[in-house]
Amino acid sequence: MATKFPRKFEFGRDTFAFANELVWEYEFDAAGKMTTRPRVPRPDYAHHCFVLTRAARQFLYHAEFRPDETSVDDDRYRALVRQVLAGNPRVPDGKRVVIPGYPDLHHFSVAKERLLKGGCGGAWRSYVLRSHWRMLFPISRAHQDWTARQMLAEVREHFSPIVHLVNFPSLNINHGMIVYDATEESGGIHFSAYDPNRPAAPARLTFDRARRTFSLPPNIYWAGGDLNVIEIFRNWIL
Secondary structure, rough: OOOOOOOOOOOOOOOOOOOOOOEEEEEEEEOEEEEEEOOOOOOOOOOOOOHHHHHHHHHHHHHEEEOOOOOHHHHHHHHHHHHHOOOOOOOOOOEEEEEEOOOOHHHHHHEEEEHHHHOOOHHHHOOOHHHHHHHOOOHHHHHHHHHHHHHHHHHHHOOEEEEEEEEOEEEEEEEEEEEEEEEEOOOEEEEEOOOOOOOOEEEEEEEEEOOOEEEEOOOOOOEEEEEEEEEEOOOOOO
């Protein structure tokens, strides 16, 4: 890769402590059939998965946390967050916005949860993305094989791809994650990822080389199984 990345994304350091909340509660039967019911009380921070993945990588690219420096007031922190988010979302530009008083994004988001929720952008940003056009077109097994190999090469170069998980035209999943590590086995690749819906532990995204297919194990919003992966925020068209 032409661009050099100073370090790889680290889970628990470069992740938000709070979650993108789910509007629905999901239940799956033995066959994987899904039923839903509205979550009560209704969450006040939902539909922000792409907002949080983009913002987390923005802090990796464009912020420098300095815990030994004196903290500032919330108005100043809001201004600093805006500066971080204004940076190029695809590559680091060498400029760093200093965030004083905290060692990393995780601790910053524990202390300033409400400020960051308000400052990282509205839920509409998860819907209005230039890359969403791609899921409307067929995704071949060759494309998924290329995607897996590309992602593996990227994480080895300390790049952390943002991925869109889809099964279009089915809407059983439409979600964003950050991939930051990978382990190869004879039959495939296991990718570690930050899932903003479940920030307490890494997600595991697996690529089966024989079938040239990605899969995600069951969790609170997904019955488990095959899906397609599109890397986004990577060039001028995605």
